[in-house]
Amino acid sequence: MSYTPEMKELIKKVEATRPQRIEKSRKNEHYPDLSLEEREQVLKKFHPDYMDEGRRAVKVGPNKGDVFPAEVVDLLESKTRIDVPRIDLEKVDFETDVLVIGGGGAGTAAALTAQEQGMKVIIATKLRHGDANTVMAEGGIQGATQEGDSPFYHYLDTIGGGHFTNQSDLVEALVHDAPLVIAWLESLGMMFDKDKEGRLAVRHFGGSSRKRMHSAGDMTGAEIMRIIRDETRNCSDDITVLEFSPAIELLLDEEGKCGGALLYSLDTEEYVLVKAKAVIVATGGFGRLHVQGFATTNHYGATMDGVVMAYRAGVKTTFMHSTQYHPTGAAYPEQNVGLLITEKTRGLGAHVLNKHGEQFCFPLEPRDIESALLIRECTERDNGVITPTGRLGVWLDSPMIDVLHGEGTVEQELPAKFIQFKRYEIDISKEPMLVYPTLHYQSGGIFMNAQTETSLKGLYSAGEVSGGIHGDNRLMGNSLLDILTFGRRAGTVAAHYVKSGIEVKKLNTSHLTAFEDELKSAGIEDPLVGPMLLPDYTTDIVKGKQWTAHYEGTLR
Amino acid sequence: MGMSNDASEKKSKKTMAMGDRAILPEGARTIPIYIMGKKFEVPETLTIMKAMEYAGFQFMRGCGCRGGICGACSTVYRKPDDYKLQVGLACQTVVEPDMYLTQMPFFPANRASYRLEDLEGKPEEIFKLYPEVFRCVACNACTKACPMDVKVLDYVSAVKQGNIAKAAQISFDCVQCGLCASRCVGELPQYHFAQLARRMYGKIIAPKSKHLEKRVKEIESGKYGEILKKLTRMDQNELEKLYIEREREPDTSTPGEWMPEEKEYL
């Protein structure tokens, strides 16, 4: 599965320009980056978020009239999985102080801080604890920990990267808590990259003015997830984890505050009712909606469930018009397609090149700009490499890294990628990778404040499921930071709320019936079943033969 | 419909990206594979995971990140005329003709509970929590079973020798899939005590980051409260100006030594 002879020929062009490019890099000379005006132009013309096609206005709910990608609207306008009158609200299966929905980084951090505050916690999660986008994060986590940096510059980089659209109180919280989050991780035993004196290794990334990216090899997210999950296991007296139990609806009490959720047991197809004094939604993102047909970097369960559930309970979303495409998803070999090639690769100095082996952009533009530039190069300018399966891509010149930083750097700094390509007989320390933008991150989500409070009393939001923190464009490393910042805040704030003497009154489902009525009166015929829970990759050939199979939404 | 991700259904514009269903190269061959003993014909270039989906399986278990890092999809298989048991992650391993495979979505392994704050980073602490470490007979089945190519036996030996730092480093790529434990004659839960070793290393053995400690104190003392508030009140023009004017730390700088011209906001 190594490169085809045709591709190998093209790689020679990359090799031909390499010495000269290395020379320039050593002198700190870069391909010029774009001005703010040029950025806007290229975005408008080439970024999928800015196209009219594939978008439409949502007809129901708190964001009625707003225009989002069709895949998002389909789910905001979806109907509940169950026949609402069948829900027996008297049969409570679990009762707890805090229910955390979603066992990724945000949810787990929330559970730990709530537990610290003396709460009994249940984490209900869709797959296994930790099967989440969090484990997949490779590149790192931001935080102004160095003397030459400060939260001030972190704020500027973040809000500038987001084109000045970010919700400012959230950015303030983010950059303020960042060093605290890094210190918290260190205290939990995270194996950060650091030197013998304990100085944390930091790197540049797209849109940074300071080196601020902290990492643990190229498994930063996996390392974070491993240690915080391990810590919840040490707290098993107080934290109960329910795996393969996705939430499908929030429940309100008769005072209209959030009082629990209904879970669906994937193994046994039973519904399980959890009554809770406070609920934290931390269900992550939506890559598996394959917005505009894009491949995705996201895990199997990234289907926007939290937003859907909260929306039905009247909670507004923000920034759902915005989607992050990561500029460098693998485009070859087919088995790796969509897989993320961490931005760290470019942070370490690898150039992005067209089929002639030429540079055509500054490699570390903010992500949306970089993606738009890659798309332009492959489409309008027709300078992309075409793979045997008809995909397009440009080169990411990873071998430069070894030349710049010494032999073995690629393998040492990007071990996971190194292995993933070695499986297909591609040595990325010697041959470049072929890349193309891939659907990466749900920029929008539940509207909340810096205390993670939503418009629904008793409902808190943390992680990728929330919107506004990153504005129209997120910088690398700000998401791992976001999920821990707001996960920890959610845990604490929810605990304070519970301790203020909250009592959940009689539960009801009137919000669900009301939403059903709204769907009907908006004339939405045949809505999808939502939340989606899992994508369906069954082929049409198989489906055509499943004569008696019953699909409830995407699930068989 | 929104959730369709079959490329062929979409009148794809010039963008070439296409869902998660693999596109088959022209003239792709199919090959027979045996999923839990039953024969299926699947395209030869697919991963085991996509091949199973192609065959009509819908995953509930045995599928997580689809990117080779969560450890949900560990798979064992044998090829014809080869006695050796092979292992791989279903999302990463390409199908081979006549392979017999099964996934192993879960394998029981006991984990010892502990309080990290109470530990001092001594090997004896691991031995006490996991006395079974010494049941290892050094057969190397664990290393052979690791889909991440972690040298499992080497870190088990490092633990036995009391070298926690070494065990932490060797085990770093572990995805905790449990295949090592499933193959272990001595019945060790390797990946659990490796996790303990790594956390001991990270918290106790690795040097503490002093500049971080200092920054945390500054934050807690409220040093940046005022200036951050000010930023939140600025309009876009002011922010843009500051954004454009900000100085970029050179790529070649040494963190901790490099200082910007502007020191007012540090």
Ligand SMILES: Cc1cc2nc3c(=O)[nH]c(=O)nc-3n(C[C@H](O)[C@H](O)[C@H](O)COP(=O)(O)OP(=O)(O)OC[C@H]3O[C@@H](n4cnc5c(N)ncnc54)[C@H](O)[C@@H]3O)c2cc1C
């Ligand atoms: C490949 C990749 C690389 C990345 N690299 C970086 C990086 O280097 N730096 C960075 O800062 N960010 C990175 N990100 C982004 C970052 O990892 C994620 O945004 C972040 O981890 C999301 O955390 P979360 O806890 O909000 O969601 P997740 O970690 O996705 O967790 C959500 C959890 O909720 C569960 N869930 C979903 N629906 C339900 C439901 N209905 N009921 C119950 N549970 C449910 C999911 O199964 C999952 O376990 C990367 C993302 C990806 C995909």
Ligand code: FES
């Ligand atoms: S699905 Fe996560 S490792 Fe394969």
